Amino acid sequence: xxxxxxxxxxxxxxxxxxxxxxxxxxxxxxxxxxxxxxxxxxxxxxxxxxxxxxxxxxxxxxxxxxxxxxxxxxxxxxxxxxxxxxxxxxxxxxxxxxxxxxxxxxxxxxxxxxxxxxxxxxxxxxxxxxxxxxxxxxxxxxxxxxxxxxxxxxxxxxxxxxxxxxxxxxxxxxxxxxxxxxxxxxxxxx
Numbered sequence: 466x467x468x469x470x471x472x473x474x475x476x477x478x479x480x481x482x483x484x485x486x487x488x489x490x491x492x493x494x495x496x497x498x499x500x501x502x503x504x505x506x507x508x509x510x511x512x513x514x515x516x517x518x519x520x521x522x523x524x525x526x527x528x529x530x531x532x533x534x535x536x537x538x539x540x541x542x543x544x545x546x547x548x549x550x551x552x553x554x555x556x557x558x559x560x561x562x563x564x565x566x567x568x569x570x571x572x573x574x575x576x577x578x579x580x581x582x583x584x585x586x587x588x589x590x591x592x593x594x595x596x597x598x599x600x601x602x603x604x605x606x607x608x609x610x611x612x613x614x615x616x617x618x619x620x621x622x623x624x625x626x627x628x629x630x631x632x633x634x635x636x637x638x639x640x641x642x643x644x645x646x647x648x649x650x651x652x653x654x655x
Contacts, residue, residue, distance in 0.1 A: 570640020578648035593647020
């Protein structure tokens, strides 16, 4: 970015920065749309979505879900900005892929559960998503830093001492399997 803003002519600088912002917004709206769709699928079920998916009420619900996910992810980003500022490891690639690990793995697991006909345990699916997010929070350093910021050093020390080491690339398949396994658990109903 320094080279773009200092060496290139102003018009070209503007075009390159506009392209970077457009790519970022494109990625963001794709994530919001996917989270909204999977949330509505989990809440209403595939049959109801197929039956009422084009209706104005479902469009309104979809927009509300996008707004809710936007607010949640924005709040999460604001909370993690402080954690990143106090983090010793300033690797932006690890941060970027680590942050999306909170949602992409569970999102893939929900997609697999929607495709496979025998994965019908909705409470198990929710539990799988929660366990996946908790696993990422345990392995990533942000939870420890947030606990230290809240003066909960004993809990932060315990988590740090028992934290496994894993790269962000493992979060996606592991969390997808955990989420999918939750949806495949027997429901106990006959």
